Amino acid sequence: MKSVELVNVSFTYPNGFKAVENVSMVINKGENVAIIGQNGAGKTTTVKMMNGLLRPTEGAIFINEENTKSFTTAQISKKVGYVFQNPGDQLFNKTVYDEIAFALRANKVGEKEIEKRVTEAAELCHVREFLDHNPYDLPFSLRKFVTIAIVVANNCDILVLDEPTAGQDLLEKNGWRKLLKNLIQMVKLLLP
Ligand SMILES: Nc1ncnc2c1ncn2[C@@H]1O[C@H](COP(=O)(O)OP(=O)(O)O)[C@@H](O)[C@H]1O
Ligand SMILES: [Mg+2]
Incomplete structure (x- = not known):
């Protein structure tokens, strides 16, 4: 099954700058994909379109x-x-707990399930x-883990x-590797 598919997608910012031009790609369920490109290549613009924060100006x-x-966008961001x-x-919440619970509370998930x-x-x-803790009392790398x-x-x-991995030192990158490995493992477990 295809998880994400871009068909001839372009994006032009309101100032007329075309940041993404005619991109097509397919990411299948269970695939882990890295999009690599120099600063300003359009990576962020592309991924923001994947969750509806930005909408393609052309393509689908x-x-x-x-x-x-x-x-x-609220419906897409659940997926x-x-x-x-x-x-x-x-x-923006006062504690890490509230931060992680925020969207669950907004979606009316029960407090017991939220805690779990x-x-x-x-x-x-x-x-x-x-x-x-307040997320802003944590170092950058842990704040990122909270997100x-x-x-x-x-x-x-x-x-x-x-x-x-931007802004993480070598040691933190090792923590990252472990976390990403766990995430990938978790996704594999969820696959039918
Ligand atoms: N709000 C905006 N208005 C106009 N141009 C923008 C805006 N945001 C980003 N851009 C431009 O779009 C291009 C792609 O940006 P971006 O998607 O952030 O690239 P990347 O994530 O690969 O560094 C860059 O040239 C950037 O300057
Ligand atoms: Mg970017």
């Missing part, structure tokens, strides 16, 4: 073989979890011991990480 994007045109390059762009999902996601992403725990807790089918 299919998630789980459904055209995203027919769905709201496609997007982790921003800079955690500061998405963290938050704890499991925090464990997987190495932030369980910081659940009662990953958010999408893990939301059980998204598709996980998009924007520049996951």
Whole structure:
């Protein structure tokens, strides 16, 4: 099954700058794909279109073989979890727990289920011991792990990480490798 499909996708910003031109790609269920390109190549613009934060100005994007045109950004983001390059762009709650629980509460998930999902996601992403901390008291790398725990807790089918290793030193990169390996393992377990 195709998870993500871009068909002749282009994106032009309101100022007229065409950041993405005629991109087509297919990512199948269970595949792990890295998009590599120099600064300004259009990677962020492309992945933001995958979860509906931006909409293609030309072409079409299919998630789980459904055209995203027919769905709201809120609906798409339940399927496609997007982790921003800079955690500061998405963290705003007073504790790590509330941060991970936020979307679950918004989606009216019961508190008991929320506690289970938050704890499991925090464990997987190495932030369980910081659940009662303010995310801004944590170092950059852990703040980034919190943003990953958010999408893990939301059980998204598709996980998009924007520049996951930017700003991490070598030691932290090893932590990253472990986390990514766990994430990939987890996704494999979820596959039918
Ligand atoms: N809001 C915007 N308005 C106009 N141009 C933008 C905007 N955001 C990004 N761009 C331009 O679009 C191009 C692609 O940016 P981006 O997708 O962020 O690339 P990457 O993630 O590969 O570094 C760059 O030239 C960037 O300057
Ligand atoms: Mg980028």
